[in-house]
Amino acid sequence: MAVSSFDMTFTARDGAAYDGRMSTPAGDGTAPAILIIPAIFGTDAEMEGLIEDFAHDGFLTAAPDYFHRSVPGPMADFQAALDRMNNFDMAQGLMDMEDCMAQLRSHPRCNGKLAVLGFCFGGSFAFLAGTRYGADAVGAYHGTRIHSVLDEADRLRVPTSLHYGDDDPHVPMEQVEMVQAALADKDGCEIVVHAGGQHNFSMPTKAGYDAAVAKAARDGVITCFSGM
Secondary structure (H helix, E strand, C coil): CCCEEEEEEEECCCCCEEEEEEEECCCCCCEEEEEEECCCCCCCHHHHHHHHHHHHCCCEEEEECCCCCCCCCCCCCHHHHHHHHHCCCHHHHHHHHHHHHHHHHCCCCEEEEEEEEEEHHHHHHHHHHHHCCCCCEEEEECCCCHHHHHHHHHHCCCCEEEEEECCCCCCCHHHHHHHHHHCCCCCCEEEEEECCCCCCCCCCCCCCCCHHHHHHHHHHHHHHHCCC
């Protein structure tokens, strides 16, 4: 039985139903889940491929159309995607994330354990999933705005793997150093800075992609999540 990938529907607590993408690992047993919070471009074909990659590693993996309440669907134009992000309702988005987490945990293929992985825009959501919403592990690739929620650092008590590039203008090193300082004493928490890494180093179709950095960062997250 091979990995299976398909469109799915997420349902929010207010009854809103919206699109998502899921990949299930081979076999018919249960597995830990990964909820992916995508970059500002949304759950596009590139993200669908990354979701399936994690299923090949044995994780039930899914991502929502995270902008379903404003401008839904994938978006290739950077400025339009940036505008969509800047108008995003963070409070509502966090409630939607909590609902997505509960839906994945209740999936018959899930073993009850769930990690949240954020790409870029999704980084702060993943962090807050660990501090507020009971995620069993947290990861992020070039995650933005994590430095802005470090007042919750003391509440982060789950395995965490955050990956940055030292040549990322969207997450400058002064922000990374804030994250490093706030999490320095946390057991099971790694903050890795990849030499030469640029923004979007993990995303194969985007400028800044670096295959070697992407593999190193992915290996770190897989190791972190494999303890679930």
